[in-house]
Amino acid sequence: MSSLEVRELRKAFGQVTALDTVTLGVPEGELAAVLGPSGCGKTTLLRCLAGFTTVDSGRILVGGRDVTALPPEKRRIAVVPQEGALFPHLDVAANVAYGLPRADRRGGRAAEVLELVGLAGYGRRMPHELSGGQQQRVAVARALAPRPPLVLLDEPFSALDAGLRAELRRDIRAALRADGATAVLVTHDQGEAMSMADRIAVMRGGRIVQSGPPADVYGTPADAWVAGFVGEAVLLPAEVRAGQALTALGKVPCPAPDTAAATVLIRPEQVELAGEGVAATVEREDFFGHDALLLLRLDDGTALSARVLGGMPRRVPGERVALRVRGEARLLG
């Protein structure tokens, strides 16, 4: 198993620049998520890594080996496509064994990886006899079977319904860990990226705008766009003085140098309904059961949102509440 290093990758399709100097490093055995909206270039990046698309310039190294000029079959980079793309004419065992050397196809490796993804004993089934989630598990097993140094996952859960997705994410993360594989997951779902990845690279317009551990990207986003893309964000104009941000919500601790006019970030879960504090009016409540998102307006017209756990009692539009902020505000560049 080995690390991945992507150095200043560029790719243009005619006038459109799909990848603009992309640099990314993934240490051995880790899972990195490339997170971005559709059209940001993340699928192009994955296709370049796999060798399905040639790059204009830059280098791709897997475990120190330069694979930039190699055809896909020489790279030893396995792919789990969006819809599984199982070979419809082969049974599950033959699908999984497809990438193994001829001598190993009858050995125990296929059964081993099938067990790893929770499908022990399914070898004789045909792909069309499996559910969508099972097909995706087989696709992961097929990718892991030849012990590739690197596995690429292309939005592998997007075609599945929500309940199945969470379970499959956990199982597949566990299977990847058990095999010690280095992996890159491409997704537009920030929840998926946060819950599965050791590190996240946020992509926009063909560039990686921020990368780091999920907690860092969520807690200290590089800019307002990233803050909004990786979660709900309350952005407030503020003046920072002596480690305190002066905002419409009052004074909030803010570990940053003094600035006269800045924007600070507060997450909705930091906004609490309290007995006393800044007065606000409830405009709408989005009730989710385990929590609720309140859309609020301060008396000076500032709009913001608050996440309330438990969500009880239900709030009605027009209700007056008092707000307090927990924790720190983040200064955005």
Next chain:
Amino acid sequence: MAAGALLAGAVAVTPLVYLLIRTAEAGWERVAEELLTTRVALLASRSLLLAAVVTTACLVLGAGTAYLVVRTDLPGRRFFGVLAALPLAVPTYVAGFCWIAAVDAFEGFWAAALLLTLCSYPYVYLPVAAALAGADPAQEEVARSLGHGPWRTLTGVTLRQIRPAVAAGGLLVALYVLSDFGAVSLTRFHTFTVAIFTAVDLGFDKTGALVLSTVLVVLTVALLAGEMATRRRGARYARVGSGARHQAPQRKLGAWRWPLAGALSGVAFLSLGVPALSLAQRMIEGVSRADPLGEVAVAAGNSLRVSALGAALSVLLALPVGLYAVRGSGWLPGLLERVSYAGHGLPGLVIGLSLVAFGVHVVYPLYQTTTMLALAYAVLFLPLAVGSVHAAAAQAPPGLEEVARSLGRTPWSVFRTVTIPLTAPGIATGAALVMLTCMKELAATLMLRPTGMDTLATELWTQTSAGAYAGAAPYAALLVALSAIPTWLLVRGNYRELS
């Protein structure tokens, strides 16, 4: 791949282009002289009148049968559904032979109209039945819940849902009638196709034949354009949204159940029973006669040989076109695929005539060789082959091959273990279909076959024309058996859709 597709496109348009060049070469004065005669006017009015009568009859018969089979509680409706598709297995010249052998003086306009109606009403029945089965009954329910009565719902919603299918089926029938040679020649009803054939066969008036062919092509292209227009508009009638569709309610026929079942039985008797009985009777006579089996075997062998050649050539030309259409990018692949459809719907006779002229004037060594005949088959049936290849190629999307390569297999290994296993069955089925269709083709075979070589189709036509019905019977029986195979596949698919 692109070069192969270009070659196939060139082959597909050659006869058409050559026909137009030859016609233009004759000079406008000559063309006008040939065109503006009472004979041409008479032929045109005959062809068009026949097309109009047969199309109207087929619309009534085909759409009516479809409604009864799909939407009512007609007794034995599934059975009638299969019966209504089976006439496709009877080429018009085979049906013509059966009727002529059974009924004295079976000739003229009404004989031709009856024959063509009985042979071609499945072209309306099949699409309309599919449209009725596929139409969303929820639309009808909405109309009823909005206060429309059953009759207003039928005319306002149901008929509108199936209108594209009715129009497409009607145009197919009209095309079929214009290009038919077998039925009209056997019933001695002189239309364009018979006049063209006579002009060429008797070896004079090549220019006249070319001009007549061009008129026929113009008529055909006009109809084809009409068919494409309805098809494009038809897409908008499709259901919007997803979700499981439920079964349409069945209309109770009440006292009409048995009379209507009797009427459909009558149609089935005319379209299938009469030919079957007549064929059986002549077979018995034929078998008691002196040994004709040697000749039959020779003709069958010839049929197999030229059809296999035609099918091989068609698929060989279709492979790059179909693959390029699925895999290539830009505007060229789509254009080449459309060009390969140039022979679609054109009368076999016209393709035959053009290639006769092409053979005599341009590639004389090929004139009256099996190669030339195979080439004609390829032009006529390239659309069929391209369709099969296109559908087969779609079975192996490029994504699958990419995954296979990322698992460490070389391109050749991927082609062998993924592409071939996924596409070969579809391509083989397509080749078999083309071969069966070649075996049935009469007009092009008559015009292009090497001197002295007879196939099943030409022997049947020759013997029937000469009144040797007992001798013709074995050829007819073999042809029906061969045509039954693709029809069976079609009916089986259709049957599944209905049930």
